[in-house]
Amino acid sequence: MVLENGNRKKPNILVTGTPGTGKTTMSTRLAEATQLKHINIGDLVREKNLHDGWDDELASYVLNEDLVCDELEDVMEEGGNIVDHHGCDFFPERWFDCVVVLQTDNTILYDRLINRGYRDSKLSNNVECEIFQVLLDEAKASYAENIVVALKSNNILDIKRNVATLTDWISNWPVPVYGMMKIELY
Numbered sequence: 500m501v502l503e504n505g506n507r508k509k510p511n512i513l514v515t516g517t518p519g520t521g522k523t524t525m526s527t528r529l530a531e532a533t534q535l536k537h538i539n540i541g542d543l544v545r546e547k548n549l550h551d552g553w554d555d556e557l558a559s560y561v562l563n564e565d566l567v568c569d570e571l572e573d574v575m576e577e578g579g580n581i582v583d584h585h586g587c588d589f590f591p592e593r594w595f596d597c598v599v600v601l602q603t604d605n606t607i608l609y610d611r612l613i614n615r616g617y618r619d620s621k622l623s624n625n626v627e628c629e630i631f632q633v634l635l636d637e638a639k640a641s642y643a644e645n646i647v648v649a650l651k652s653n654n655i656l657d658i659k660r661n662v663a664t665l666t667d668w669i670s671n672w673p674v675p676v677y678g679m680m681k682i683e684l685y
Contacts (some may be wrong), residue, residue, distance in 0.1 A: 507578025516601035540584035
């Protein structure tokens with residue numbers, strides 16, 4: 500999968516955003532449309548025990564960033580991956596050719612998280628994270644700005660549009676660095 504000069508034949512894409520923005524749904528559909536491999540970090544952490552225990556307050560595993568990165572190193576070098584995770588600042592910058600930050604209207608996100616059973620501090624922390632665009636800021640601080648794109652993800656039509664846009668980008672990859680992200684926020 501790796502070209503002679505070390506460049507990947509297929510791109511790696513990071514899909515990030517606040518929980519409830521549709522990362523897994525969009526990543527799954529994008530993988531189906533492009534034949535890239537979908538890697539859900541939450542599932543990987545559970546399956547391979549890449550964590551430091553359970554956080555009762557957040558009702559989630561405490562991800563061990565070093566173990567996750569060690570687990571993914573070879574796979575990411577080959578390319579052709581869609582990585583789905585709510586955080587992004589611990590992944591090596593060299594891994595990704597495109598970083599997608601999904602964003603959802605706060606009232607829609609609130610309802611989605613309530614339906615997932617989020618309550619109290621977990622609910623308010625995630626909604627505040629979306630209000631203040633924490634994940635978009637994190638992505639822009641962690642990766643070259645020309646590979647970071649924010650996409651709206653309020654409904655199934657947005658997801659379909661995002662999958663179509665990214666599928667088109669993948670089919671035209673690689674693109675020159677100066678024109679990396681011609682994807683526009685809707």
